[in-house]
Amino acid sequence: MEQLLTYLQTTYFGNTILQYILTLITIFITLILRYILHTHIYKYLDHSLRESKQKLDFIQSFKKPITHITFLIGFMIASHILTWPSENIQKFLTVFFQTMLTLAVGVLLLRSVNLLNFYFKKHPAKTKHKEQLIPLISKSLKIFIAIIVFAAILQNLGYSISGLLAGLGIGGIAIALAAKDSLSNLFGSVTIFLDNPFQIGDRIKINEYEGFVESIGFRSTQLRTFQKSEVSIPNSILSNAILNNFSRMEIRRVNLTLRLTYDTPPEKIEATIQAVEDIFNKTEGVDKNTYFIYFEDFNTSSMDIAVTYYTNTTEWNSYIKIRQEVNLKILKELKNLNVRFAYQTMTLHVQKNEDGTDIKI
Secondary structure, three states: HHHHHHHOOEOOOOHHHHHHHHHHHHHHHHHHHHHHHHHHHHHHHHHOOOOOOHHHHHHHHHHHHHHHHHHHHHHHHHHHHHHOOOOHHHHHHHHHHHHHHHHHHHHHHHHHHHHHHHHHOOOOOOOOOHHHHHHHHHHHHHHHHHHHHHHHHHOOOOOOHHHHHHHHOOOHHHHHHHHHHHHHHHHHHHHHHHEEEEOOOOOEEEEEEEEEEEOOOOOEEEEEEOOEEEEEEEHHHHHHHHEHHHHHHHOOOEEEEEOOOOOOOHHHHHHHHHHHHHHHHHHEEEEEEEEEEEEEEEEEOOEEEEEEEEEEEOOHHHHHHHHHHHHHHHHHHHHOOOOOOOOOOOOOOOOOOOOOOOOOO
């Protein structure tokens, strides 16, 4: 036994045999852990979640950082068991492993933030307002994690964080001036989330731009226009501009004018008004309580019936379909009543003299 202990204390290249054995054991345990992770835990998760590609991709994103963390911890412990010929080498290895381990943990934390998105996809929020907060919270957490990881790496490399903060204090005015627009957009995004003037999916009009809200970020909000182009509007502009949110309408108004010819008798005008009223009462999607139909005016080339009604839906496609249905029904009814639409025309009556000759001008 004493011979064994003496043998283990034998030194080669500045390290005892016992140190070499412990180093090899540490590396072996690290490889065993990696083997267990890949052949048992990961394999079990892949098999259990193979029917859900979304879950499988989510788990796959954690494999590499966890494997890297396992390797780095194992090799860092192994490097500390050995005695290195130079203190600088030991210091370099310590800084290297700590820096790489910090990066690996940072990547793992960043990917863990996706748990928030994954959870809310499986359990949607009750309101769109809460739902659209999720991307903003997710981005905020990722930025916060990135700042902490960056600060930790600087600390590992020997830089003084307090000195860096003091330096930032000296240049704070210059940074504030340079970041003026960015800060305005950031406060604009906070205002948008607090006031909730629109939500993702809403159809809005801001200045000359109109479209559907696709995303709300720290700096800007993206609109998808009817031409299918994407417009990015800074949040500082959105928070201060006059905005029209079409999706907030409870019902949607439709105005149209039926221009009838002057040879239309009063009875047919009354019949036309009654027919249009019957159409509104029988058409699904038209608000039965609010509509107006009246003989409005004697125009230059037509007698005008003003029609105003409301659709119960504000969704664009449904709204257009209801308008189309109403228009086709009105067209068919007027054809049945033999009522004609007037064109923009002018009739010129030429007066003759008593003897039948034309008046000379």
